[in-house]
Amino acid sequence: MTKQTEIKDVQPIRSLDRIEDMKWSLKKWCGERDYILFLLGINSGLRVGDLLNIKTSEIRGKQVVSLKEGKTGKRRTIHLGNIYDELNAYIDTLDDAEWLFPSRKGQNPITRVQAYRQLNKAAQMADMPDGIGTHTLRKTFGYWHYKQFKDIAELQNILNHAHPQITLRYIGITDEQIESNLKTFRL
Template sequence: MKIEANKKEEVKDVQPIRSLAQIEDMKWSLKKYCSERDYTMFLLGINTGLRVSDLLKLKVKEVKGKKRITIKEGKTEKPRTIYLENIYTELNDYLKSVGNSEWLFPSRKGDKYVSRIQVYRQLNKAAYMVDINEGIGTHTMRKTFGYWYYKGTKDIASLQMILNHSHPEITLKYIGITDEEIEDSLNSFVL
């Protein structure tokens, strides 16, 4: 199976994973068919909402043994605190396999981080293996975080700040809530 990666992934076409069962399927597939690196990146992405470009640039020394880190986001150049306590054990178990690479998610050569294109390919490979057929890309992790954070808290103001969006409507549209809520309300509407 060959998965082609579009260098300019369309963010609007990428969807959050809206099913907890599909999230678990993706985790299983990434571990079984891809690698511990890809699984850990997915885990970190869906639990922090970091952009893939920021995930890729993380270094081992920045996260090793830490339950909270502060990074400067690449796109916005704003500082952001990332909480790692909920995945601390899995992240530190993974770190044992990284060896002496400075990068948290090294390429096979180890002297640089894995490419965004490779992340795209691995996510799509894992999705294909568990019959998730559409809407998967590198932004899937960030959108999945946003979707489930909102579903769990209904706190759009905090999520807007976490994702560094300028307006709540942008955040709701980004995670696909607006369309979903309209559809749900119309499905139950009857006169």
């Protein structure tokens, strides 16, 4: 199985308990940097490449930021109010680091591979045998945004998908789940 296939096969974390398990595991086994990466990823829906390229100066002390997405070139407004305190407490520990997720080796941010390794280490420690990928963060955001607001058009816009069906498949809303909902739908 190639890495490309693995990325396509990752699923969102569909259990709030599992999300809490991951948070605990990241804090205990990986550290604050990796915990904040997970927290920001599941609360923003940004791609991992965009997360890793955030500079501390772009986000320090802000509750709302506008970031340019690498893949689409579009600007995204990210609201950080729900994670503001944790995010800024972490930033305060970085001293003068340029990158929000600095590598311990050199002056660059961590790599995608390192982010993947840390997330999978935490997933194993949280007893998630299938592990997760870096794209799990974005898919988890999409899944829970949809579950909370039920607005696929808005989520499609946030994730920059071309069609609603792509978004539904992306977040794991299967035909079976849709069929089940239609069986109980009544006005």
